[in-house]
Amino acid sequence: MPDTALPYANLTPSLILDAVEACGFQASGALLALNSYENRVYQVGLDDGSFLVTKIYRPGRWSDAAILEEHAFARELAELEIPVVAPLPLAAGGTLLHYADYRLALYPRRGGRPPELEDPEHLRWLGRMLGRIHACGSQRLFRHRARLNIELLGTGPYHYLIEHGFIPPELEHNYRQAAEQLLGEIESIWREVADWVEPIRLHGDCHPGNILWTEQGPHFVDLDDCMIGPAVQDLWMLLSGDRSDMTRQLGLLLEGYSQFYDFNALELRLIEALRGLRLIHYSGWLARRWHDPAFPMHFPWFNTPRYWEEQLNTLREQLERLEQPPLEP
Incomplete structure (x- = not known):
């Protein structure tokens, strides 16, 4: 090998x-x-x-x-x-x-451009396609793919960062404090909704870069991270901007989505929790791949003092987001 x-x-x-x-x-x-x-x-x-x-x-x-x-x-x-x-x-x-x-x-080979997430029709169209994907994904579960959970996306990457010395010593105490507080709040939210969320098969990494748009509409690429989890995992990464922007975008997505699959509104409570997990997971992913020469070459800003200072501030800001009520489209 x-x-x-x-x-x-x-x-x-x-x-x-x-x-x-x-x-x-x-x-x-x-x-x-x-x-x-x-x-x-x-x-x-x-x-x-x-x-x-x-x-x-x-x-x-x-x-x-x-x-x-x-x-x-x-x-x-x-x-x-x-x-x-x-x-x-x-x-x-x-x-x-x-x-x-x-x-x-x-x-x-399939080309295309990124979706225009400020265009209401693009959002409705994406919602319809995701509703169809989830209607299919709900028919049965994977047997060999990952299940979305806090250990996979949060505590596991966090412990890797700490145990392998990626956090600068002068920032480690504050980073630990912010990350552990964030993970604790996420665990509380998860427990609130866990019994009410039905996991399904998901794309898993449905960010705009994995959607290509042509005159015929969107097509989805790269199911490398497909997994079992809550439906909202495939929706929240299409939201951006301030709270009013995200509320409008979510409403348009669900307008199309609900034509093909019923969305459980309780999952809205998970949006900021999932965003918090992704913040930690992304740093952990870069750290786990740092031995691959392609990563230092293409991500030279990672593992610098400035990067970790920005991450610390971002985790603190995410804690404040978790205190807000869920979006209501």
């Missing part, structure tokens, strides 16, 4: 092209790295002039069973004519190839 400290050290252009041909496609030799850090993603030119995209999974992150559940969910959505980019079938059968100690999948 590849060295876990340098997970992509042996991933050469010729290996990528050979792997694509092992999948049953004739590569022209054209290869373009796309913007991805957790996995490695490339646009590959084919002899017939067309293109496809190959995703090479980070070694050791997911089991084969978890990856295949991701693929099956994407294909299930695509069969319902929900605009999700699903993996292509391979020449040897299935959708996942093992090649030279790596695992990869191939996808059709």
